[in-house]
Structures are given as C-alpha cells and as structure tokens.
Amino acid sequence: MHVFGVRHLSPGASWHLLRFLNEVKPKAVLVEGPADFTPVIKELTDRRVKPPVALLAYTRSLPVRSMVYPFANYSPEFQALRWARSHRALARFIDLPSPQMLGLEAHEPTPADRDATAGDPENGEQEDTPLTKHELRSRVYDSFARSAGAADYETYWEQRFEHNLAPNAYRDAALAFGSGLRSIESEHADLDLAENLVREAHMRREIKRCIEDDGIPPDKIVVVVGAFHASAVAHCDDAMTDRELALVPALETDLTLMHDRTTR
Numbered sequence: 001m002h003v004f005g006v007r008h009l010s011p012g013a014s015w016h017l018l019r020f021l022n023e024v025k026p027k028a029v030l031v032e033g034p035a036d037f038t039p040v041i042k043e044l045t046d047r048r049v050k051p052p053v054a055l056l057a058y059t060r061s062l063p064v065r066s067m068v069y070p071f072a073n074y075s076p077e078f079q080a081l082r083w084a085r086s087h088r089a090l091a092r093f094i095d096l097p098s099p100q101m102l103g104l105e106a107h108e109p110t111p112a113d114r115d116a117t118a119g120d121p122e123n124g125e126q127e128d129t130p131l132t133k134h135e136l137r138s139r140v141y142d143s144f145a146r147s148a149g150a151a152d153y154e155t156y157w158e159q160r161f162e163h164n165l166a167p168n169a170y171r172d173a174a175l176a177f178g179s180g181l182r183s184i185e186s187e188h189a190d191l192d193l194a195e196n197l198v199r200e201a202h203m204r205r206e207i208k209r210c211i212e213d214d215g216i217p218p219d220k221i222v223v224v225v226g227a228f229h230a231s232a233v234a235h236c237d238d239a240m241t242d243r244e245l246a247l248v249p250a251l252e253t254d255l256t257l258m259h260d261r262t263t264r
C-alpha cells in the first residue's frame with residue numbers, strides 16, 4: 001500500500017499529497033483520526049462547509065474530557081478526504097476510536113501525580129516540575145532540528161519541507177524524518193511511546209480490514225498519517241485484534257462537527 005506521512009497543518013503536504021493521489025488514483029483513502037469519526041466525513045466534506053472546522057469528541061460523564069481535530073483548507077487530511085469524495089473512493093478515519101483515546105488519557109498521570117513524584121527539597125532533591133509530554137516532545141523536535149543545522153524545529157520544517165517541490169521529495173523525507181524521531185523518542189520513557197504503539201496497532205487493524213473485508217488491493221490504498229507513524233503502518237503485521245481492542249480502557253463519548261454556520 002502507499003503510506004504518505006504528513007505534518008497535520010502543512011500546505012506543502014497538501015500540495016504534494018494531491019499530486020500523489022492524482023497519480024495513484026486509489027480506491028480507498030485512510031486517514032489518521034479517530035475511527036468513530038468516519039460517519040461525519042460526509043458532512044465534513046460537504047462543499048457548503050468551509051474551513052476552518054473541527055471534529056470534537058467529549059465524554060458524557062464528569063469530569064468532561066475532550067479532544068479536538070482541527071482542519072484548515074490546507075490541511076492534508078482535509079484535502080485527502082475531499083479528494084476521496086470527488087473521486088468516489090472509500091474514505092475512513094483509522095486511528096483508535098475516541099472512547100479509547102480519551103480512556104487512555106484518563107489513565108495518564110495528572111499534574112498532581114507528577115508533583116507527588118517530584119523531588120523533596122528538604123532532602124536535597126531536585127524540585128523542578130517535570131515537563132509535560134508536549135514540552136518534552138517539543139524539546140526533542142528542536143534537538144533533532146539542531147542536529148541537522150537548523151535553529152529550531154519550525155525553521156527545519158519550513159526549509160526542508162514547505163519549500164521543497166521536487167517530485168516524491170516530501171513523501172520520502174517525511175518517512176525518513178518520522179523514523180528518526182521514533183528512534184529518539186524510544187529513548188524517552190516520559191514520552192509514552194506505548195500509547196503510540198497502541199494507536200498504530202489499531203491503524204493497522206483498519207488497513208487490514210480495508211484489504212480483507214472491503215477487498216481493496218493494497219496498491220489501491222493510500223494511508224495518510226503523521227510522519228511519526230508512517231513507517232509503523234506500512235505493513236499489517238501485529239494488527240490489533242478484537243480482544244486487544246476490548247482491553248483498551250474506554251469512556252462513553254459524543255461527537256460533533258464544529259464550524260461557523262455563516263460560512264455555509
């Protein structure tokens with residue numbers, strides 16, 4: 001199958017991805033995003049809906065937890081879904097469903113938990129507040145960029161990706177970039193690579209279902225995911241089973257599409 005790694009709000013990714021879709025002409029376009037969002041794709045890609053828009057999932061019980069997937073007109077995932085609709089290709093989200101995504105989040109350590117495990121200054125221990133996963137990941141990305149001679153991650157990406165118009169260059173570079181990040185993150189236990197491994201097992205499950213249940217040949221499938229996940233979903237080995245999915249903690253959620261009604 002064809003895997004295309006992207007940055008989620010990258011105009012360059014959209015430009016290269018649309019060229020790639022027109023070249024491959026897939027029968028299925030599978031996109032990173034909670035699988036239970038799939039029924040909303042029809043409304044999301046309605047020509048009357050004008051970005052920016054967002055898909056929102058939130059829990060039915062307190063404390064309310066939520067997750068938001070925003071789309072701009074230049075979002076590669078949004079353009080991929082619109083391409084699929086206009087070319088009558090199957091379109092699905094393939095990431096872990098929102099009940100499980102928020103269920104996993106509920107099992108993460110809270111700020112209070114992190115404070116409780118911080119050092120005790122009375123015993124001469126370090127008092128620094130532990131970094132959040134987002135902060136630590138930002139530092140890892142900046143470190144990766146500096147090793148390539150860029151000042152920071154944003155500069156690295158802008159120079160290497162957004163201004164690169166060579167055929168296949170974006171796709172090949174994104175795959176190499178994602179593989180490099182995986183090697184670095186595997187050394188940082190605080191980044192919780194295990195959560196990504198669970199998500200990727202579900203993505204492979206959905207890809208496998210598309211091949212086996214829908215009968216679509218692998219070479220007629222394009223999978224659009226963040227560059228970090230690209231190498232992990234290039235095959236269907238170790239796809240999540242029904243039993244494994246049932247073991248993932250889950251919370252009851254509702255979904256909605258958020259957009260400005262004045263743009264319809």
